[in-house]
Amino acid sequence: MGDVPSCRKVPIGRSVRCCLPDTGPYAIRLIGGIGGWGASMIQIEDVTKVYRMGKVEVRALESVDLTIDDGEFVAIMGPSGSGKTTLMNIVGCLDVPTSGRYLLDGTDVSRLSDNRLAKIRSRKIGFVFQSFNLVARTSAIRNVELPLVYAGVRIRRHAARVALEQVGLGDRLKHMPNELSGGQQQRVAIARALINDPVLLLADEPTGNLDTAASAEILKILGALNDAGRTVVIITHEEEVARFAKRIVRMRDGRIVSDQAQRIRTEVSA
Amino acid sequence: MNLGEALRVALRGLRANRLRSALTMLGIIIGVASVILLVALGNGVQTSVNEKIQPLANLITVVPSVGNVPGGAPPKDLIDADVAALQDKTLSRDIAAVIPATSGKALVDGDAYRYRANVVGTTEQWLEVNNQDMSAGAFFDEAQVRSTARVVVLGSAVANYLYGDDPAAALGKPVRINRQTFRVIGVMQSVGEPGDGVVAMPLPTVRRYIFGGGDKINQMIVQASDANAVPAAENDVIRILSERHRIKDSANRDFEVQSLRSRLDTFNQILRILTLFTAAVAAISLVVGAIGVLNIMLVSVTERTREIGIRKAIGATRRAILEQFLIESLLLAGLGGLIGVLVGVGLSVLGANVAPSFGPTFATFAPSVTIPSVILSFAISLAIGLVAGGYPANRAARLRPIEALRYQ
Numbered sequence: 001m002g003d004v005p006s007c008r009k010v011p012i013g014r015s016v017r018c019c020l021p022d023t024g025p026y027a028i029r030l031i032g033g034i035g036g037w038g039a040s041m042i043q044i045e046d047v048t049k050v051y052r053m054g055k056v057e058v059r060a061l062e063s064v065d066l067t068i069d070d071g072e073f074v075a076i077m078g079p080s081g082s083g084k085t086t087l088m089n090i091v092g093c094l095d096v097p098t099s100g101r102y103l104l105d106g107t108d109v110s111r112l113s114d115n116r117l118a119k120i121r122s123r124k125i126g127f128v129f130q131s132f133n134l135v136a137r138t139s140a141i142r143n144v145e146l147p148l149v150y151a152g153v154r155i156r157r158h159a160a161r162v163a164l165e166q167v168g169l170g171d172r173l174k175h176m177p178n179e180l181s182g183g184q185q186q187r188v189a190i191a192r193a194l195i196n197d198p199v200l201l202l203a204d205e206p207t208g209n210l211d212t213a214a215s216a217e218i219l220k221i222l223g224a225l226n227d228a229g230r231t232v233v234i235i236t237h238e239e240e241v242a243r244f245a246k247r248i249v250r251m252r253d254g255r256i257v258s259d260q261a262q263r264i265r266t267e268v269s270a
Numbered sequence: 271m272n273l274g275e276a277l278r279v280a281l282r283g284l285r286a287n288r289l290r291s292a293l294t295m296l297g298i299i300i301g302v303a304s305v306i307l308l309v310a311l312g313n314g315v316q317t318s319v320n321e322k323i324q325p326l327a328n329l330i331t332v333v334p335s336v337g338n339v340p341g342g343a344p345p346k347d348l349i350d351a352d353v354a355a356l357q358d359k360t361l362s363r364d365i366a367a368v369i370p371a372t373s374g375k376a377l378v379d380g381d382a383y384r385y386r387a388n389v390v391g392t393t394e395q396w397l398e399v400n401n402q403d404m405s406a407g408a409f410f411d412e413a414q415v416r417s418t419a420r421v422v423v424l425g426s427a428v429a430n431y432l433y434g435d436d437p438a439a440a441l442g443k444p445v446r447i448n449r450q451t452f453r454v455i456g457v458m459q460s461v462g463e464p465g466d467g468v469v470a471m472p473l474p475t476v477r478r479y480i481f482g483g484g485d486k487i488n489q490m491i492v493q494a495s496d497a498n499a500v501p502a503a504e505n506d507v508i509r510i511l512s513e514r515h516r517i518k519d520s521a522n523r524d525f526e527v528q529s530l531r532s533r534l535d536t537f538n539q540i541l542r543i544l545t546l547f548t549a550a551v552a553a554i555s556l557v558v559g560a561i562g563v564l565n566i567m568l569v570s571v572t573e574r575t576r577e578i579g580i581r582k583a584i585g586a587t588r589r590a591i592l593e594q595f596l597i598e599s600l601l602l603a604g605l606g607g608l609i610g611v612l613v614g615v616g617l618s619v620l621g622a623n624v625a626p627s628f629g630p631t632f633a634t635f636a637p638s639v640t641i642p643s644v645i646l647s648f649a650i651s652l653a654i655g656l657v658a659g660g661y662p663a664n665r666a667a668r669l670r671p672i673e674a675l676r677y678q
């Protein structure tokens with residue numbers, strides 16, 4: 001148990017680990033780990049999310065149960081407005097459920113304050129959004145460094161460079177977001193999502209704005225990360241993208257309507 | 271987030287919108303610069319006036335009252351005996367000297383020209399007490415006063431009119447006043463109108479040859495032992511003269527006592543109020559500047575809603591976002607304040623260098639920047655950054671990440 005961190009292989013940002021304070025995330029994990037090692041990474045129990053807009057109530061999630069284990073690669077699918085993003089916001093600790101319980105990595109995070117949630121995002125979760133992922137007028141390498149800035153890490157440059165090299169952008173360190181292609185921007189976002197060595201990588205339609213070739217590139221990186229043991233949850237509209245995952249969760253009207261494991265994972269044809 | 275990083279982020283934000291940042295700063299710059307400049311100008315005027323008056327500040331002027339009190343005793347003239355009483359050290363310790371004078375307008379003829387001058391009969395101390403200098407020759411001395419010598423000393427305008435530009439040219443020349451001839455023994459330096467139109471001669475000489483008038487005088491200059499003794503000396507003058515003129519009620523006084531010192535104090539007081547007032551008016555432009563900062567910071571927060579969402583998603587706490595925007599507005603206002611200080615000080619220094627070229631009146635006029643006005647106006651601009659930035663920064667910090675991320 002003492003060497004929990006080594007249970008996960010870390011292909012990208014390995015050098016980061018030595019920069020990170022060694023306590024933090026793991027302390028929480030050991031103390032808060034009700035189920036101990038091997039328990040679910042994500043455990044959502046009867047979660048409901050209601051948005052109120054004046055008098056109108058939108059039930060974006062309706063008593064959702066979902067368990068995702070360490071090392072899974074899950075695709076969440078469903079028509080527009082079915083609650084995928086809402087689910088991801090809760091899973092990613094950007095928002096809290098209206099009711100129900102959510103255990104992340106053994107810790108109940110469904111009732112935490114803003115600041116505690118920010119800390120958890122900083123330590124445990126990496127995000128990749130559909131578009132406009134990067135902070136404008138800020139170079140690729142500075143974007144990648146940002147999570148370390150907020151985590152209070154002082155020496156960041158090297159880790160950020162390594163992370164960018166891992167996603168194949170070692171020659172674009174100083175490029176501004178508007179000087180990068182859409183695929184390159186997504187890769188910078190992935191490098192940034194990984195630099196804090198999170199236990200969970202969340203991607204909301206990361207290939208939604210990309211052509212086939214660039215999509216394949218991104219999926220390849222995500223696949224490699226998952227192969228290396230990282231838990232990946234991806235939201236997508238595209239069946240080809242979903243087929244690439246080990247498990248597909250389908251939603252409709254705020255409910256999970258199907259949840260199937262895939263035995264054969266499609267390889268990406270670049 | 272550490273300070274260096276925060277500063278860099280803020281600078282990047284300001285540089286990204288250079289024109290906008292510059293225009294916002296302009297409000298602060300103008301406010302700070304004008305506060306500093308106006309205070310400096312007020313100070314310059316005060317210093318300049320005080321410098322001119324300081325040497326005369328221990329002087330008290332005594333003149334007979336014009337008009338008498340209805341039903342009262344006929345007013346008594348000021349006479350030589352009054353002068354002697356004031357000079358009596360046993361009656362007053364604060365009076366250092368008393369210089370009597372009697373004066374009037376008279377036509378003064380040179381070799382070729384005629385000048386209507388203010389002829390003053392007085393004693394040898396008059397020159398020094400009036401803080402004047404000679405440009406040629408010498409003032410008359412005590413012996414010439416005692417001997418009723420027929421000598422005159424000309425003001426620079428009189429000498430110039432009668433005998434030309436060169437003051438030395440007038441020396442030894444005769445002038446005729448009241449059909450009597452006097453010899454010019456000196457010419458005084460210019461002090462500006464109306465002092466330059468004076469012709470000075472020994473008091474006994476004026477009485478015997480020009481105005482007559484017995485032992486009457488129409489002005490006394492009383493010199494206090496120093497400027498701080500002026501109020502005491504003033505009281506002594508009033509006490510001694512009232513006693514001699516048998517005046518019991520101050521309303522019936524037949525003489526008037528004025529000191530430059532008390533007038534100077536009044537002047538300084540008025541000027542200080544005026545300076546503060548104009549500075550306060552200038553400070554209103556700082557309020558406008560503050561509104562500019564507030565406005566631009568609100569725009570900046572709105573523009574960067576998505577960025578705030580992303581920063582929060584990757585771990586920024588409320589405090590980190592608050593600091594980011596606060597530092598940005600502090601930088602905006604602080605930089606504006608700093609430039610404003612430089613502009614204000616620069617203009618003041620420029621004014622000090624340029625003022626003398628506007629003529630002799632401005633020769634000693636120099637706007638002088640005061641340290642408190644610099645510190646205060648800079649502190650105000652920092653406070654503006656804090657206050658005007660506080661609300662927008664707080665708004666940014668409180669943005670909920672999901673709402674910020676939905677914003678496109």
Ligand SMILES: Nc1ncnc2c1ncn2[C@@H]1O[C@H](COP(=O)(O)OP(=O)(O)OP(=O)(O)O)[C@@H](O)[C@H]1O
Nearest residue numbers: 051052053058060079080081082083084085086087
């Ligand atoms: N902040 C909000 N305020 C009010 N209603 C919201 C808010 N966020 C989402 N909703 C509503 O909740 C429902 C689910 O939205 P959500 O964004 O999760 O859908 P989605 O599955 O991600 O759709 P898409 O595929 O278009 O991204 C929608 O009906 C949406 O209008």
Ligand SMILES: [Mg+2]
Nearest residue numbers: 084085086204
């Ligand atoms: Mg969505």
